[in-house]
Amino acid sequence: MAPPALSHLRICDFTGQLAGAGATKFLAAMGAQVIRIEDPVRQGRWDILRGMPPYVDERRGVNLSGAFNNHNVEKLGVTVNLRTEAGRDLVRRLIEICDVVTENFAAGVLARMGFPYEEMVQIRPDIIYVSNSGFGASGPYQRFKTWGPIVQAVSGLTFASGLAGMGPAGWGYSYMDHHGGNIMAIAILAALLHRQRTGEGQWVDMSCTDAGAWLNGPVMLDYTVNGRPLRRQGMPHSNRSQSPPMAPHGIYPAAGEDRWVAIACRDDSDWVALAEVVGEPWAIGARYATLGDRLADEDDLDDALGGWTGVQDRHDIVARLHAAGVPVSVVATPEDRIDHDAGTSAWGLWPTVHHTEMGDVGVDGIPLHLSETDWRIERGAPCLGEHNDIVFGDILGLSAEEIAGLREQGAI
Amino acid sequence: MTGPGSGAVPAGPVPAGSLEGVRVVELASELGAFAGKLLADLGADVVLVEPPGGHHTRRYAPFVDDVEDPEQSLYFWHYNTSKRSVVLDLDVPGGASAFRRLVAGADIVLEAEPPGRLAELALDETDLRAGHPGLVWVAMSPFGRDNPRTGEPATDLTVLAGGGPVWSCGYDDHGVPPVRGGGNQGMHTVCLWAVMGALTALLARQVTGQGQLVDVSAHAAANVTTEAASYEWLVAGRTVQRQTARHAAVHPTMSTDAVCADGRQVNTGVPPRSAEEFRGVLEWLDEIGGRAEFHDIALLEMGVERGGVQIHEIFDDAEAMAVFGAGREVLRFIAQRVSAYDFFIGAQSRGMPCGIIYAPEEVLSDPHFVARGFPVSVHHDAIGRDVVYPGAPFVSPRSPWRISRPAPLVGEHQAEIFGPSPSVVAGGTGRGARGADTIGWHGETTLGTRD
Structure with missing residues (x-):
């Protein structure tokens, strides 16, 4: 097997959490040499995930977070104290040999630590610098702080997720940390392609809330063209499908506690197939024959269908509707989709990495495969400063004595 | 604090986008449209190949002034900015041969056809990459091309339900159903990953000279976009429970x-x-x-x-x-x-x-988003109006993201790309006026260039 796709690239990585670390995780899985720089004084805790649960056992500490491990596989980890001149000099030497500098501090923080873009360009004229902050590096909110739920709230994504009359349900996780990372990865890759064509580097300024707002979809145009806001009576109702209209389309109870199935009838033929499986008078009669009929009485239709699903095992419902060709799925629990789903296991979606202190741990894989230069995820996240000798010695060429000296003066 | 737009960017005409010179053939699909938009707004020349009559998403609401018109679907407009359009009937020899000629000059093919359909037409990746080893073929589908679940019917709702996001979203009251996040996010999720894969393969090509197949699964994409739900289970065998808006x-x-x-x-x-x-x-x-x-x-x-x-x-x-x-x-x-x-x-x-907690439309008038130039105005000749779109997901001053043109009319660029060839438009059997070497691609391809 050929080496992964990006094995020719090296990244000087100040990212953390997921919104930044997710971007460089992808690059690392694709073979880029990602050198993650952490602060030895605060034990890398700018990234709050460093000591956070879950843990594999009763041990705790900055090297033992399952969350941190998940987002930092395949990276090298070094410690550099940017408060010291020797530390800043190390970063200068790293930037000199890196293609990209990445970070997701609040806007302006890396500059205050001594590395504004102007400084990086002095070190390496074609450097690509990608910053990813909550509100970007310009505009009145540039100093405001965020984490995923704040980004989702301000960008419109929280509001757009919910059931009629119930207020926002939002996202039960940092959806925009994932996509902040993914869009940041796209920004990095696009800037690399631009550099390849022109020889130019640049500073790419990503605002996670811009990126979130950008993901709202066509509802934005319904407002700007037709003046129809999503903030209106009965909306949002995001388990239903407005565009294209489908009915039934929703999440229905199944037998058991907190067990649900999602059913979507794309057209009349899906409906006829569903109605035949249901076989009850309300379904096979004329009342709901057309999409218009079904949309007109969608609440009643949902109640009737929920009555049918509610007494059955969710897997039985799925099996029967699949056989009829109707889109259907259980609302999968983590256990369902990680331990009992041929779709994810055959994909190799949950690779096991070896982590120096945690041992073997399962992590999120990558949802795409390249036929020639595919990703690899085998090594766990770096312990704090785990690769100081490799990076400062083998890569930067410092002697063991020089590294020991840096350690003594608190620079690493 | 100065923004990245200040300083070293030369004055003068707006620079080209990051993907200038990259040629993309996109087979029109509901699942992949957003990926094509990303590539096009980043500067690639994306030719959207639509079936006769135009792609079915042109019939998706909302419409301009609520009047149903396949040229005025705001859904289609949103997902097809900066693209050009041709109409080809792949089921007839003339359309298939025009498609082959188009692909022969392309860097990337982006498709989300039902797995197996293109193979039946001898227009699949293996057929077309054989004579074109530099081609990057991005195949998007609900479960991937070669998976035990390939072929299962799926929609945005069932992908998000089966892939994990829905389990974590909803209300404190578990008597109420869990919630699918709004706004076609299952589709957006797989499209972001598809673009990551496409750009990665382009960068790899500079080193290897070879293109490759990028197989992208919407189900897998949803599964690795659920944060703690996955790693709580993977690491500690614990299950997260949904709560209202957190x-x-x-x-x-x-x-x-x-x-x-x-x-x-x-x-x-x-x-x-x-x-x-x-x-x-x-x-x-x-x-x-x-x-x-x-x-x-x-x-x-x-x-x-x-x-x-x-x-x-x-x-x-x-x-x-x-x-x-x-x-x-x-x-x-x-x-x-x-x-x-x-x-x-x-x-x-x-x-x-x-x-x-803004509604999506409220972002567009917020002073911060306005100051950053997030809402962008695009002129639509067809209705004689400027339309405000959500703008750039990031600011890259030397190779700016840009909506270079509104979504195309059905087959708007047929003659520009194939020359005068009505038989191709109609799906007839005649050859187009132009061979592969004269297809009307924009710019100069990056294909085959090496470091």
Whole structure:
């Protein structure tokens, strides 16, 4: 097997959490040499995930977070104290040999630590610098702080997720940390392609809330063209499908506690197939024959269908509707989709990495495969400063004595 | 603090996009349209290949002025900016041969056909990459090309339900169904990954000279976009439970949404922790004249005096716990007395992360998003109007993201690309006027260039 796709690239990585670390995780899985720089004084805790649960056992500490491990596989980890001149000099030497500098501090923080873009360009004229902050590096909110739920709230994504009359349900996780990372990865890759064509580097300024707002979809145009806001009576109702209209389309109870199935009838033929499986008078009669009929009485239709699903095992419902060709799925629990789903296991979606202190741990894989230069995820996240000798010695060429000296003066 | 737009960018005409010179053939699909838009807005020349009559998403609402017209679907407009359009009937020899010629000059093919369909037409990746080893073929599908679940019918709803996001989203009341996040996010999710794969393969090609197949699964994409739900299970065998408008969690957490004086909502975010933040909320209380009414002033003052509270103290130090709790309470107290916007600005300007819960359209008139140039105006000749679109997801001044043109009309660029060849438009059997070497691609291809 050929080496992964990006094995020719090296990244000087100040990212953390997921919104930044997710971007460089992808690059690392694709073979880029990602050198993650952490602060030895605060034990890398700018990234709050460093000591956070879950843990594999009763041990705790900055090297033992399952969350941190998940987002930092395949990276090298070094410690550099940017408060010291020797530390800043190390970063200068790293930037000199890196293609990209990445970070997701609040806007302006890396500059205050001594590395504004102007400084990086002095070190390496074609450097690509990608910053990813909550509100970007310009505009009145540039100093405001965020984490995923704040980004989702301000960008419109929280509001757009919910059931009629119930207020926002939002996202039960940092959806925009994932996509902040993914869009940041796209920004990095696009800037690399631009550099390849022109020889130019640049500073790419990503605002996670811009990126979130950008993901709202066509509802934005319904407002700007037709003046129809999503903030209106009965909306949002995001388990239903407005565009294209489908009915039934929703999440229905199944037998058991907190067990649900999602059913979507794309057209009349899906409906006829569903109605035949249901076989009850309300379904096979004329009342709901057309999409218009079904949309007109969608609440009643949902109640009737929920009555049918509610007494059955969710897997039985799925099996029967699949056989009829109707889109259907259980609302999968983590256990369902990680331990009992041929779709994810055959994909190799949950690779096991070896982590120096945690041992073997399962992590999120990558949802795409390249036929020639595919990703690899085998090594766990770096312990704090785990690769100081490799990076400062083998890569930067410092002697063991020089590294020991840096350690003594608190620079690493 | 200067933004990246300042400084070293030369004045003059707007620079080309990052993907200038990259040629993309996109087979029109519902699943992949957003990926094509990304590539096109990043500067690639994306030719959308539509079936006779135009792709079916042209019939998706909403429409301009609510009048059903396949040329005025706002859904289609949104997902097809900056692309060109040709009509080819792949089921007839003339259309198939025109498609082959188009692909022969392309860097990337982007498709989300039902797995197997293109193979039946001898137009699949293996057929077309044979004579074109530099081609990057991005195949998107619900479960991947060669998976035990390939072929199962799926929609955005069932992908998000089966892939994990829905389990974590909804309300504290578990008698109410869990919720699918709005806005075609299953599709957006797989499209972002598809673009990551496409650009990665382009970069790899510079080293290897070879293109490759990029197989992208919407189901897999949803599965690795669920944050703690996955790693709590993978690492500790624990299951998160959904809660209203905040993270699903193994153990219940306090609510973070609050209704403000104007009836609008905020995410109250992270309560004060530093002494400065406690001082800030006390001043804020004074500003709104609420000090006398708030019952735990002493605890807030204690927050200042003790130099704030540390996260770890909150769990094992009773005083710290009480102080932290008062900080949380005072935010709710203030929220009830000011508008959501004033709460958002007031908390953030005092250093506390907090967010107003905007409806999507409200972003477009917010002063910050306006100042960053996020809403962009695109002229639509067809209706003689400028239409405001959501703009760039990031600012790359030397190779800017740009909507270079509105979504194309059906087959708008047929002659520009194939020359005068009505038989191809009609799906007839005649050869187009242009061979592969004369296809009307924009710019100069990056294909085959090497470092």
